[in-house]
Amino acid sequence: MTDFYRIKRLPPYVFEQVNRLKARARAGGADIIDLGMGNPDLPAPKHVIDKLVETAGRPRTDRYSASKGIAGLRRAQANYYQRRFGVALNPETQIVATLGSKEGFANMAQAITAPGDVVLVPNPSYPIHAFGFLLAGGVIRSVPSAPTPQYFSALERAMIHSIPKPIAVVVCYPSNPTAEVATLDFYRDLVAFAKKHDIFVLSDLAYAEVFFDDDPPPSVLQIPGAIDVTVEFTSMSKTFSMAGWRMGFAVGNERLCAALARVKSYLDYGAFTPIQVAATTALNGPDDCVREMRGIYRKRRDVMVESFAQAGWPIPAPRASMFAWAPLPERFRGMSSLEFSKLLIEKAELAVAPGEGFGEHGEGYLRLALVENEQRIRQAARNLRRFFDTVDERLHNVAPIAARR
Numbered sequence: 001m002t003d004f005y006r007i008k009r010l011p012p013y014v015f016e017q018v019n020r021l022k023a024r025a026r027a028g029g030a031d032i033i034d035l036g037m038g039n040p041d042l043p044a045p046k047h048v049i050d051k052l053v054e055t056a057g058r059p060r061t062d063r064y065s066a067s068k069g070i071a072g073l074r075r076a077q078a079n080y081y082q083r084r085f086g087v088a089l090n091p092e093t094q095i096v097a098t099l100g101s102k103e104g105f106a107n108m109a110q111a112i113t114a115p116g117d118v119v120l121v122p123n124p125s126y127p128i129h130a131f132g133f134l135l136a137g138g139v140i141r142s143v144p145s146a147p148t149p150q151y152f153s154a155l156e157r158a159m160i161h162s163i164p165k166p167i168a169v170v171v172c173y174p175s176n177p178t179a180e181v182a183t184l185d186f187y188r189d190l191v192a193f194a195k196k197h198d199i200f201v202l203s204d205l206a207y208a209e210v211f212f213d214d215d216p217p218p219s220v221l222q223i224p225g226a227i228d229v230t231v232e233f234t235s236m237s238k239t240f241s242m243a244g245w246r247m248g249f250a251v252g253n254e255r256l257c258a259a260l261a262r263v264k265s266y267l268d269y270g271a272f273t274p275i276q277v278a279a280t281t282a283l284n285g286p287d288d289c290v291r292e293m294r295g296i297y298r299k300r301r302d303v304m305v306e307s308f309a310q311a312g313w314p315i316p317a318p319r320a321s322m323f324a325w326a327p328l329p330e331r332f333r334g335m336s337s338l339e340f341s342k343l344l345i346e347k348a349e350l351a352v353a354p355g356e357g358f359g360e361h362g363e364g365y366l367r368l369a370l371v372e373n374e375q376r377i378r379q380a381a382r383n384l385r386r387f388f389d390t391v392d393e394r395l396h397n398v399a400p401i402a403a404r405r
Contacts, residue, residue, distance in 0.1 A: 014357035055274035065270035069097025076283035101235040101248035111259040124362030172204035179318035211320040307381035
């Protein structure tokens, strides 16, 4: 398989190494607490499941669906954007339903990328942001992920030194993996930059509803004129704990949405119609389930920050997303993030995601997902404490620990 053109463009999948070790440990009877994958453990809302059950088996619902999404679903997404962001969207021309935001991102890359096209992608970043374009034959130029004033200096350098000129810039806030949040002022500067250089903005807003203070993350489409250059991707995976349902959206610029819809029309017939109907119910329904979800993740975040610090691993408290982005504990900073991730499975029965899997600038960090309940998170902290307290005796000369240098 390594001889195939597109397969050769993909690096080794870092997370697979952790997954294999995790599976081996579990097969041996270990109780692995898994904070690695951002796979929600909360159930989908009952009224949404009820609508799925009610719709399944009805006449015609087993037939092919609409590739760009049924009309009612697209209208529901337009209403959501109006309520949440004050953004008016045409559900016929500015909204495409996708099989999750990941599929939407990958097929957008297929739609707009010619071989050799350059795309500016944050580093560290969720892997599809880069690999979607690599699979489409594009070239990636890394830019910082932090939404700071220095970000735009890096963008300007990238524009000057990239040949050919980049066609698009990818942003993701709240960030996966770093949990950073952008402001409207940042987006205002980003839209101005994109228009100045005639490039597109591709925004990943999958964690729009997972925030922990009184300042909800904004949409770049709130900026006047942003829709001229922007498509934004959202997902129901985290907002409604519907990850396995595979339902997301691309919204914004009509030309980009039309290109995505054209590509998808050749590749799929859309999600199962009852799933689309249930997703419509979720978007049009009460938001108490969303507030409840936020409250659960906030409590888990607080428990993780407190208990891990007591165990000897201080973790910055994320403002949003379902992740914490933590530097390696000081005494282990002679190791790579992948080495430390493997060590945690073996010695602390804890799985996390190594930062290097999100790009070279993720090295030195671990991503921890808030996908275990509070009791399990406290158990993870106890496991860490035991490991840290006995690390010199248990590791011997296996790992390069800074404290022994």
